Amino acid sequence: MPRKTKSSAAQAPVAQSSAEIWQVGFDAWRLWADASSVVMLRSAKLMQGGAQAEREAKLMVDEKMQTNAMLGFAMWPLLASGAAPEALAKAAIGHYQKPVGANRRRLSRVK
Numbered sequence: 001m002p003r004k005t006k007s008s009a010a011q012a013p014v015a016q017s018s019a020e021i022w023q024v025g026f027d028a029w030r031l032w033a034d035a036s037s038v039v040m041l042r043s044a045k046l047m048q049g050g051a052q053a054e055r056e057a058k059l060m061v062d063e064k065m066q067t068n069a070m071l072g073f074a075m076w077p078l079l080a081s082g083a084a085p086e087a088l089a090k091a092a093i094g095h096y097q098k099p100v101g102a103n104r105r106r107l108s109r110v111k
Helices: 018-048 050-081 085-107
Strands: none
Touching (some): 018 050, 018 085, 050 085
16 A cells, blocks of 8 residues: 555545535534434324324335435545535535424424
8 A cells, every 4th residue: 555645645625614614514513403403303203103103104114214315426526526515514514404394394283
């Protein structure tokens, strides 16, 4: 294995600003809050049992499999271009925020 010298070592891209890092942190916090709400709302629905609970459980598993499978396709262009870690984090959070937010809105509707 060849040794990496200082000149041949790849330098990781640096964040544009500290504001960008704070934004990623806030987006991660918002995703966590929404995901926690979805867990609570789904748990309540699953505890009720019946056909609706079965549909919700199947939907939950299907959505998780599809979203996780698509993450690689969403991230590949950034990974291939050598994007900054903050850009990768922002893209991953955004990828998960869409379905999590949609589930939070759907599950919190009053019927």
